[in-house]
Amino acid sequence: xxxxxxxVIMAGGAGTRFWPVSRSSFPxxxxxxxxxxxxxxxxxxxxxxxxxxxxxxxIVTSSEYKELTLKQxxxxxxxxxxxxxxxxNTAPCIAYANFRIQQINPNAKIVVAPSDHLILNDxxxxxxxxxxxxxxxxxxxxxxxxxxxxxxxxGYGYIQFDSSIQFDGFQNLSGVKAFTExxxxxxxxxxxxxxxxYWNSGIFIWSLQSxxxxxxxxxxxxxxxxxxxxxxxxxxxxxxTIAKIYPVCENISIDYGVMEKAKNVVVLGANFGWSxxxxxxxxxxxxxxxxxxNVVDGENILLYDTKNSIVNAPSDKLVVAMGxxxxxxxxxxxxxxxxxxxxxxxxxxxxxxxxxxxxDRFI
Amino acid sequence: xxxxxxxVIMAGGAGTRFWPVSRSSFPxxxxxxxxxxxxxxxxxxxxxxxxxxxxxxxIVTSSEYKELTLKQxxxxxxxxxxxxxxxxNTAPCIAYANFRIQQINPNAKIVVAPSDHLILNDxxxxxxxxxxxxxxxxxxxxxxxxxxxxxxxxGYGYIQFDSSIQFDGFQNLSGVKAFTExxxxxxxxxxxxxxxxYWNSGIFIWSLQSxxxxxxxxxxxxxxxxxxxxxxxxxxxxxxTIAKIYPVCENISIDYGVMEKAKNVVVLGANFGWSxxxxxxxxxxxxxxxxxxNVVDGENILLYDTKNSIVNAPSDKLVVAMGxxxxxxxxxxxxxxxxxxxxxxxxxxxxxxxxxxxxDRFI
Numbered sequence: 229x230x231x232x233x234x235x236v237i238m239a240g241g242a243g244t245r246f247w248p249v250s251r252s253s254f255p256x257x258x259x260x261x262x263x264x265x266x267x268x269x270x271x272x273x274x275x276x277x278x279x280x281x282x283x284x285x286x287i288v289t290s291s292e293y294k295e296l297t298l299k300q301x302x303x304x305x306x307x308x309x310x311x312x313x314x315x316x317n318t319a320p321c322i323a324y325a326n327f328r329i330q331q332i333n334p335n336a337k338i339v340v341a342p343s344d345h346l347i348l349n350d351x352x353x354x355x356x357x358x359x360x361x362x363x364x365x366x367x368x369x370x371x372x373x374x375x376x377x378x379x380x381x382x383g384y385g386y387i388q389f390d391s392s393i394q395f396d397g398f399q400n401l402s403g404v405k406a407f408t409e410x411x412x413x414x415x416x417x418x419x420x421x422x423x424x425x426y427w428n429s430g431i432f433i434w435s436l437q438s439x440x441x442x443x444x445x446x447x448x449x450x451x452x453x454x455x456x457x458x459x460x461x462x463x464x465x466x467x468x469t470i471a472k473i474y475p476v477c478e479n480i481s482i483d484y485g486v487m488e489k490a491k492n493v494v495v496l497g498a499n500f501g502w503s504x505x506x507x508x509x510x511x512x513x514x515x516x517x518x519x520x521x522n523v524v525d526g527e528n529i530l531l532y533d534t535k536n537s538i539v540n541a542p543s544d545k546l547v548v549a550m551g552x553x554x555x556x557x558x559x560x561x562x563x564x565x566x567x568x569x570x571x572x573x574x575x576x577x578x579x580x581x582x583x584x585x586x587x588d589r590f591i
Numbered sequence: 592x593x594x595x596x597x598x599v600i601m602a603g604g605a606g607t608r609f610w611p612v613s614r615s616s617f618p619x620x621x622x623x624x625x626x627x628x629x630x631x632x633x634x635x636x637x638x639x640x641x642x643x644x645x646x647x648x649x650i651v652t653s654s655e656y657k658e659l660t661l662k663q664x665x666x667x668x669x670x671x672x673x674x675x676x677x678x679x680n681t682a683p684c685i686a687y688a689n690f691r692i693q694q695i696n697p698n699a700k701i702v703v704a705p706s707d708h709l710i711l712n713d714x715x716x717x718x719x720x721x722x723x724x725x726x727x728x729x730x731x732x733x734x735x736x737x738x739x740x741x742x743x744x745x746g747y748g749y750i751q752f753d754s755s756i757q758f759d760g761f762q763n764l765s766g767v768k769a770f771t772e773x774x775x776x777x778x779x780x781x782x783x784x785x786x787x788x789y790w791n792s793g794i795f796i797w798s799l800q801s802x803x804x805x806x807x808x809x810x811x812x813x814x815x816x817x818x819x820x821x822x823x824x825x826x827x828x829x830x831x832t833i834a835k836i837y838p839v840c841e842n843i844s845i846d847y848g849v850m851e852k853a854k855n856v857v858v859l860g861a862n863f864g865w866s867x868x869x870x871x872x873x874x875x876x877x878x879x880x881x882x883x884x885n886v887v888d889g890e891n892i893l894l895y896d897t898k899n900s901i902v903n904a905p906s907d908k909l910v911v912a913m914g915x916x917x918x919x920x921x922x923x924x925x926x927x928x929x930x931x932x933x934x935x936x937x938x939x940x941x942x943x944x945x946x947x948x949x950x951d952r953f954i
Binding site: 248528530532533541544545546547548549550551552555557559562563564565566567568570571574578581582585586590 | 611891893895896904907908909910911912913914915918920922925926927928929930931933934937941944945948949953
């Protein structure tokens with residue numbers, strides 16, 4: 229494998245949308261949410277290990293998840309787990325990885341990806357990433373992967389592509405007109421029908437040189453904080469340096485801080501079957517269903533007159549459901565959620581309510 | 592208290608209709624199903640201890656529930672717990688108690704009652720039982736308590752009373768025309784509208800002499816088995832005797848074996864607020880509801896947009912339910928039931944299905 233290829237997996241999220249299975253001490257990326265025997269992080273790691281050398285894969289996560297990460301990925305060297313002492317969104321996370329990689333290989337080409345998404349077709353995914361690597365090796369561009377939308381989903385960001393900007397030999401690559409955060413339903417419908425929009429996957433490919441240049445230009449304060457300490461990375465002083473600069477870093481996403489401002493952004497349209505698995509509903513959409521359209525994860529789940537539902541329980545728990553249509557049932561040792569699928573977006577709000585009413589113990 | 596008054600509490604049931612809270616190793620009568628801090632058996636015992644001397648209260652139960660019974664009722668003498676080595680329905684159970692009591696006080700007046708019913712008004716109940724004791728002390732009759740029906744319930748037995756047979760000084764006492772087992776809905780409706788029917792409560796009052804005479808007449812085989820060993824009761828040989836005769840006893844209910852055949856049956860109409868608590872629905876009907884008509888038993892239950900439902904969970908479990916209308920949700924350590932209220936009569940069938948599919952471990 230090409231030793232210039234690097235991967236940064238962002239695994240710092242503390243998502244509550246998969247509550248009660250995800251908890252702040254055990255968020256979604258560490259869970260076997262697909263019921264396949266591996267966590268999303270493990271699946272993501274293994275997928276990238278087929279594209280870049282394993283020693284070039286870095287995971288950026290919160291320091292509280294260090295043990296969990298190393299436990300789930302015993303094949304990783306501890307030094308490849310970059311620990312954030314505070315949560316500062318994706319831009320500082322990427323900056324940290326950039327400065328570490330710069331000390332190792334200034335000629336690096338990097339793919340940056342979330343740790344908790346679903347990719348259905350591995351081989352198309354690998355081809356797509358390699359196509360992106362090929363492009364950024366030759367072009368000073370920031371490449372983002374766009375997913376052809378299949379429905380007017382209001383939970384995703386959208387990228388309007390500019391098909392007047394084309395690149396020889398890269399058929400699915402276009403320029404970018406605009407990024408739009410989660411639109412309302414009518415707007416999302418318009419986007420999808422226009423045929424000019426992709427979903428924003430949050431997967432980026434660029435050369436180290438290009439992304440460093442963009443940070444310098446669009447996030448100069450963040451860049452300086454790191455650059456003033458550039459020689460400390462990949463040394464025993466790194467942790468101390470991060471502890472000092474990270475908390476004073478701006479809290480800002482790479483999309484807002486860089487991608488929406490840079491002129492050299494391109495989007496590679498991809499079609500590998502993708503979901504950000506942001507909600508139980510999106511999980512439902514992506515998993516195999518039984519003949520009554522139920523998605524079942526658990527070893528002792530008995531359904532009677534139940535359809536269009538998702539039921540998830542520990543393997544040693546017996547669940548008997550009768551007369552449910554369109555419900556989410558998620559049982560864990562200390563918490564049970566039963567919720568109509570149409571109410572699912574309220575789970576986030578409810579988690580806050582739970583915090584108010586019962587404190588932190590169930591969160 | 593009158594030392595001639597005795598009470599026999601039947602506590603051998605292995606009911607599965609309150610699954611998953613009730614289990615064969617921990618049936619309904621031992622559960623705090625009302626959420627008041629006491630099991631139905633404890634409540635029943637305490638209620639009768641206000642009517643008859645405590646040392647005259649006997650509990651007949653399966654030998655497998657001996658420890659559970661003594662643990663829940665530490666005030667009982669062990670010898671007052673009569674243990675059945677096999678399940679033989681109510682007639683043999685009552686015969687056993689009769690022969691024990693005969694050795695203690697041949698002049699006994701006895702009230703026989705299930706251990707797992709709901710009585711809402713204790714003082715009316717006590718007055719009713721005392722009225723019954725007063726009557727059977729003077730009359731060679733088998734008295735059963737009838738409950739004025741409030742709805743055409745198809746889960747109950749019905750007693751057609753005969754108002755042409757009246758008794759001086761016992762205004763609510765009548766003769767009996769017929770017993771009817773669980774009728775269909777139309778018949779139940781007809782019964783209720785006719786004003787001539789009571790629900791059969793399964794609570795009986797009689798003198799020892801009258802009930803022994805009836806056994807002799809209508810269940811001579813059962814009577815002989817016990818009577819041939821009459822001198823063994825209340826002696827160290829009792830357990831051995833029971834082990835020998837109980838398994839060969841006919842498996843028959845007191846209703847079918849005696850009450851439907853005897854000519855000296857009377858019914859005392861009562862109005863103390865009664866339910867046999869045979870199902871989660873009947874429990875729902877009888878418990879306090881919140882402003883959305885939900886019955887909640889648990890310390891950490893959060894309901895959103897949920898109504899007409901019953902939610903029952905251990906105190907340390909958080910339950911979040913959203914968008915439920917008319918459901919039963921019962922969670923326990925190893926099993927969860929979610930069931931629409933209209934499907935509840937199927938729980939019994941399901942318990943059999945569970946047995947087929949997962950063996951005994953959840954039953």
